[in-house]
Amino acid sequence: MEHSTEHRPWFVRRRKALLRSGGALAVLGGVALGLAVLDWNLLRGPIGSLASARTGREVAITGDLDVRLFSRAPSASVQGLRIGNPAWAGPGRMAEIPRLDVQVELWPLLRGKLMMRRLALERPVFDLVRDAKGRANWSMSRKSKAGAPLRLPPIRDFTIAGGSLKFTDAGRRLTLAATLNAAEQAGGSDRGFTLTGQGTIKAAPFRLEVRGGPLLNLQPDRPYPFDADVRAGPTRVVAKGAILKPFDLGEVEAQFTASGTDLADLYDLTGVPFPNSPPYRLSARLARQQKLWRANSIGGRIGDSDMAGELSVDASGARPFLKADLRSRSLDFDDLAALFGGAPSRRPGETASEGQKATGAQLAAQRRFLPDARLDLRRIRAIDADVAYRAAGIRDAMLPLRAGSVRVKLEKGLLTADPLRFDLPQGAIAGQVQLDGRKETPVTSLDLRLSKARLEQLVPIRTGGAAPLTGGLVGRAKLTGAGASVREAAAHADGQVLVVVPSGEIRAAFAELLGVNVVKGLGLLLAKDQSKTDLRCAVAHFQARNGVLTANRIVFDTEPVLGVGEGRIDLRNEQLDLRISGRPKRPQLIRVMAPVTVQGPIVQPKIGVETSNVVAQGGIAAALGALVSPLAAVLPFVDLGEADDAACGALIAQAGRQGAPVQGPARR
Numbered sequence: 001m002e003h004s005t006e007h008r009p010w011f012v013r014r015r016k017a018l019l020r021s022g023g024a025l026a027v028l029g030g031v032a033l034g035l036a037v038l039d040w041n042l043l044r045g046p047i048g049s050l051a052s053a054r055t056g057r058e059v060a061i062t063g064d065l066d067v068r069l070f071s072r073a074p075s076a077s078v079q080g081l082r083i084g085n086p087a088w089a090g091p092g093r094m095a096e097i098p099r100l101d102v103q104v105e106l107w108p109l110l111r112g113k114l115m116m117r118r119l120a121l122e123r124p125v126f127d128l129v130r131d132a133k134g135r136a137n138w139s140m141s142r143k144s145k146a147g148a149p150l151r152l153p154p155i156r157d158f159t160i161a162g163g164s165l166k167f168t169d170a171g172r173r174l175t176l177a178a179t180l181n182a183a184e185q186a187g188g189s190d191r192g193f194t195l196t197g198q199g200t201i202k203a204a205p206f207r208l209e210v211r212g213g214p215l216l217n218l219q220p221d222r223p224y225p226f227d228a229d230v231r232a233g234p235t236r237v238v239a240k241g242a243i244l245k246p247f248d249l250g251e252v253e254a255q256f257t258a259s260g261t262d263l264a265d266l267y268d269l270t271g272v273p274f275p276n277s278p279p280y281r282l283s284a285r286l287a288r289q290q291k292l293w294r295a296n297s298i299g300g301r302i303g304d305s306d307m308a309g310e311l312s313v314d315a316s317g318a319r320p321f322l323k324a325d326l327r328s329r330s331l332d333f334d335d336l337a338a339l340f341g342g343a344p345s346r347r348p349g350e351t352a353s354e355g356q357k358a359t360g361a362q363l364a365a366q367r368r369f370l371p372d373a374r375l376d377l378r379r380i381r382a383i384d385a386d387v388a389y390r391a392a393g394i395r396d397a398m399l400p401l402r403a404g405s406v407r408v409k410l411e412k413g414l415l416t417a418d419p420l421r422f423d424l425p426q427g428a429i430a431g432q433v434q435l436d437g438r439k440e441t442p443v444t445s446l447d448l449r450l451s452k453a454r455l456e457q458l459v460p461i462r463t464g465g466a467a468p469l470t471g472g473l474v475g476r477a478k479l480t481g482a483g484a485s486v487r488e489a490a491a492h493a494d495g496q497v498l499v500v501v502p503s504g505e506i507r508a509a510f511a512e513l514l515g516v517n518v519v520k521g522l523g524l525l526l527a528k529d530q531s532k533t534d535l536r537c538a539v540a541h542f543q544a545r546n547g548v549l550t551a552n553r554i555v556f557d558t559e560p561v562l563g564v565g566e567g568r569i570d571l572r573n574e575q576l577d578l579r580i581s582g583r584p585k586r587p588q589l590i591r592v593m594a595p596v597t598v599q600g601p602i603v604q605p606k607i608g609v610e611t612s613n614v615v616a617q618g619g620i621a622a623a624l625g626a627l628v629s630p631l632a633a634v635l636p637f638v639d640l641g642e643a644d645d646a647a648c649g650a651l652i653a654q655a656g657r658q659g660a661p662v663q664g665p666a667r668r
Contacts, residue, residue, distance in 0.1 A: 057084045060080075065078055065079070072107075076101075076103075077102075078100040078102075080098065088131065094128065094137045096124070097122070098122055101119070102116060102119050103117040115220065118156065118157045119159075125164050128165065134171065152248070155215070163180030164179055165180055166178075167199070172201065173202045175199040176199035178198075179194075182212075194210070195210040196208065196210075207230070207231045208228075211227045212227075224246040224247070225241070226241060232265070234265075235261075237256060237269065238256065238257050238258075241254020249288075250288065251288065253287045258280075260280060262279075263276065273376075273382060278304075279353050280303070282298060283299055284296060284297055290316075292316070293313045294312045297310075305328050305331045306328050306329050308326070309325050310325050319382060322387070324385075324386075324388070325387075326390075327389065328392065329392050331393065333397035338356060341374075341486065342360075343356040343357065359371065372488065380410060380413055384410055387407070388405075388406075390404070390406075391405070399458055400457055401422045406421070415434065419432065425454070430448070443482045446478070446479055448478075450474055451474055453474065454471070455472070456469060470505045475500060476497070477497045478496055479493045479494065480495055481493035481494065491546075491571055493546075494544055500648065501535060507531070533559045535557075538557070541554075541637075549571070550568045551566050553634065561582045564580070564581055569602070574602045578598040578599070579595040580596045
């Protein structure tokens with residue numbers, strides 16, 4: 001009689017499943033036994049081949065390999081580990097480690113998280129290379145992007161004995177030879193981690209010293225402290241901070257101080273193209289979050305100007321993006337000269353580097369003011385930026401500037417300063433400046449307007465305590481020039497410049513002297529006569545071509561005299577040659593029609609009277625029609641404000657009544 005399967009013993013019913021499980025356990029046991037007695041040296045070749053395939057470079061183990069898997073903390077000892085370069089870096093090795101001991105935590109590893117209990121390296125040699133494209137030979141992933149921060153798993157105990165490091169950065173022309181040591185325990189001269197070395201940046205000496213805390217019992221959730229001191233020529237950077245997640249260099253915070261003779265020199269250390277500057281000392285709170293760097297609470301001085309604000313650099317895109325909001329309570333205006341390759345003032349007490357002093361002395365000896373330092377186009381093409389800056393106060397400017405602000409944007413080599421504004425006691429200078437660095441030869445263009453200003457404030461001439469000229473003042477300069485330096489761009493400038501005094505007053509003595517009425521003019525000056533006469537209109541219009549500003553019209557109209565001028569301003573050699581002649585509107589006792597001249601270097605012109613040529617007196621009506629009528633074409637170039645009621649408008653109307661062909665085009 002057959003028994004039902006339901007009444008069979010359970011081990012009979014499940015014998016197939018038990019046989020399969022038993023077989024699997026037997027296999028696993030055999031594998032475990034095999035691994036326990038395995039000579040791991042037999043796997044050096046396969047392990048090296050697998051690692052080579054994964055990293056895209058040669059990885060080889062030339063010495064003994066000993067692995068201990070069956071432990072709460074599996075470990076391995078590797079002797080003769082060699083890691084080669086990626087193909088782009090050429091032949092050679094990235095690292096060579098005579099002995100490497102590693103021990104990992106088992107339970108975190110089973111959860112998919114690598115945590116090292118111990119990492120010990122004996123006499124390691126590292127040869128690190130970063131090429132001009134930013135590729136780093138220590139990046140083990142084929143898909144890793146240039147500039148990615150080094151990230152290691154958490155390591156509780158980390159020791160390095162007798163290590164050496166060589167670092168070469170082609171883009172920054174930097175080399176470094178350093179020693180590496182990391183003591184397991186604190187105490188003595190080998191406390192914690194040390195990296196010390198020296199090398200060159202662009203052939204200039206470079207020194208680096210980094211010290212960290214003890215590398216014993218590190219916790220992945222506790223910051224690892226460090227100090228750093230970097231010196232490259234006159235540049236020094238000192239930092240005290242912590243790696244927030246040891247050893248993830250993408251999470252760092254530090255308080256740092258940077259000082260040197262020129263902010264532009266920081267490019268060699270940071271890769272950020274800061275502008276040229278006078279000597280500086282700045283401090284900030286620095287934080288790194290992977291590819292985002294932030295500098296908060298910036299404070300210090302650049303030249304003789306204070307500086308504060310915030311700055312960030314995002315390196316996650318095709319080009320780094322710099323964003324900053326900066327401000328000064330008091331800007332020493334001559335500090336700005338260094339931005340363009342010039343020099344701050346050389347007066348006693350002014351801050352300038354030795355190189356800037358030499359540049360200033362050379363410009364002064366040549367009686368020039370336009371610097372010829374050339375722009376490095378690679379730097380402005382390598383980064384994008386959005387920078388806002390404002391100065392609450394300005395001092396030591398040629399004009400009475402009170403405050404200023406600018407917004408600078410840089411994108412793919414195109415730099416735009418817009419809006420740019422300087423406040424005057426009355427009125428302002430505002431507009432935009434653009435530098436197009438996308439072309440082989442950069443092109444600079446500017447469009448600046450002077451509005452609602454006062455003549456007596458911008459031309460502070462005093463005789464006997466009174467201003468000889470008063471009145472409103474407006475103007476505009478629109479110029480474009482190609483060149484890699486300020487001087488070169490100015491020497492190729494095209495465009496126009498217009499300055500207008502719509503109405504005002506002038507001391508009668510000065511007006512008489514335009515006709516060079518020797519008796520009355522000098523008599524009034526000697527008597528300190530303060531009587532005034534109306535300044536109906538004054539216009540100076542220059543057309544620029546290849547760096548030469550030629551005076552199309554210079555008109556100076558008062559009740560007694562109509563002054564007219566001619567000449568040019570040559571930016572190529574920075575020279576002035578202007579003449580103003582007066583045509584009296586009524587008979588004078590003694591009259592010499594001799595032009596008043598303004599000649600010589602722009603920085604040091606001389607004012608005189610040209611007596612060699614006596615100008616014949618012409619009809620005032622003819623002069624008015626010939627000289628004033630073109631004003632209708634140039635005055636719309638500026639905003640006169642109350643243009644309809646200004647005396648210049650009346651003068652044009654008068655010229656029209658006298659038959660001059662006056663035509664007023666639409667304003668632009």
